[in-house]
Amino acid sequence: MLSLTVEGLVIPLDQHGYLADLNLWSEKLALEFARLEQVNMSAEHWEVVLFVRDFYQEFRTSPAIRVLVKAIAAKLGPDKGNSKYLFMLFPEGPAKQATRIAGLPKPARCL
Amino acid sequence: MKKIAVILSHSPFDGAISREAHDMIMALAAVEHQVTVIYQDAAVLQLLPIRRSAALGCKDYTPAQKLFELYEVAAVVADACALQLYQILPEQCLITVTVMSDQAIQALLAQQQHILRF
Amino acid sequence: MAVFALYVQSSTYACPTLASVLRFAKAALLQQHQLDHIFFYQDAVQAIVASIDLPADEPDVATDLIAFCQQHDIPLLYCVTAAEKRGLATLAVPARTGFIAAGLAEFAMRLDAVDQVVQF
Incomplete structure (x- = not known):
């Protein structure tokens, strides 16, 4: 089983390298995932990461890119709810990277 | 763009049918x-949250x-x-639904270009 | 003439689902209709498993369907997420040759060019 060690604690991951137990998430863990994703967390990154966490709390599903763009546009406005802005923050894929940093399951790749 | 109706008729506990139907609805939209999503028969139970889903060994995918x-x-x-x-009263449902008679649903279906049934 | 999509979601093991799909596909082409694609979702994704091992006296309709679709250039698609969740196609054990991994998004987009969807 994959795992991540943060401050001496061994945190289990799923087979895709995402957090295995959603309850174990912390901001420190988010920073560790961000380091693995080579994302330098700024206030803008945190805004998106916390947004996808809220999204998951409400809808119980990890957002794929299309709905992530729509949801952010609805809540934070079109300047942030567009794929160009999100890809600038998360070049390897906003849905894929932001959900991992947020400690959520990997989004379905068929949507 | 097509007019597509998705008819749901299974209970939320009947395997992956309803859950994968929801994914299909979102992919189409x-x-x-x-x-147009139509809840019929036991599928109206999907409109209520699954309580104690952990005890049932399934995820509450209704949100x-x-x-x-x-x-x-x-x-x-x-x-x-x-x-x-x-x-079930409409106000108990997780989402806003338009309540329709069988006859009205029939008329609605006649307007669709594609129909999928889950 | 119409453009058809065949959407398959019911179980395919030891039941007439695949035979019905194949019969419909043949009849449609015979009457000069077009088949845009065949899409497998829900429990029908069990048809894509490469390691299916049938005794010689049980009909292997999937093989016939694959041959038919290759001959007529009809994409035989399946939902990759539905297959992965059921453990039916993985990186280590891919789907049977002839079935193409796709997503719901692709199925949804293809419907734009389709006149009739027939569900099995």
């Missing part, structure tokens, strides 16, 4: 089809239906007889 609005699903319809049979 995401590419701008005009989607994802609240995304239909964000995906701009054109209409969400619940069959009046089914709601009555399962004693």
Whole structure:
């Protein structure tokens, strides 16, 4: 089983390298995932990461890119709810990277 | 863009049918089809949250239906007889539904270009 | 003439689902209709498993369907997420040759060019 060690604690991951137990998430863990994703967390990154966490709390599903763009546009406005802005923050894929940093399951790749 | 109706008729506990149907609805709406969702028979139970889902060994996937609005699903319809049979009031439902008679649903279906049934 | 899509979601093991799909596909082409694609979702994704091992006296309709679709250039698609969740196609054990991994998004987009969807 994959795992991540943060401050001496061994945190289990799923087979895709995402957090295995959603309850174990912390901001420190988010920073560790961000380091693995080579994302330098700024206030803008945190805004998106916390947004996808809220999204998951409400809808119980990890957002794929299309709905992530729509949801952010609805809540934070079109300047942030567009794929160009999100890809600038998360070049390897906003849905894929932001959900991992947020400690959520990997989004379905068929949507 | 097509007018597509998705008819749901299974209980939320009947395997992956309903859950994968919700994914299909969102996929269709995401590419701008005009989607009408119709809850019939035991499927009206999907409109209530699954309580104690952990004890049942399944995930409560019902909150994802609240995304239909964000995906701009054109209409969400619940069959009046089914709601009555399962004693569910529209205001108890997770999402806003338009209650329709069988006859009205029939007319609605006649307007669709594609129909998928889950 | 119409453009058809065949959407398959019911179980395919030891039941007439695949035979019905194949019969419909043949009849449609015979009457000069077009088949845009065949899409497998829900429990029908069990048809894509490469390691299916049938005794010689049980009909292997999937093989016939694959041959038919290759001959007529009809994409035989399946939902990759539905297959992965059921453990039916993985990186280590891919789907049977002839079945193409796709997503719901692709199915949804293809419907734009389709006149009739027939569900099995």
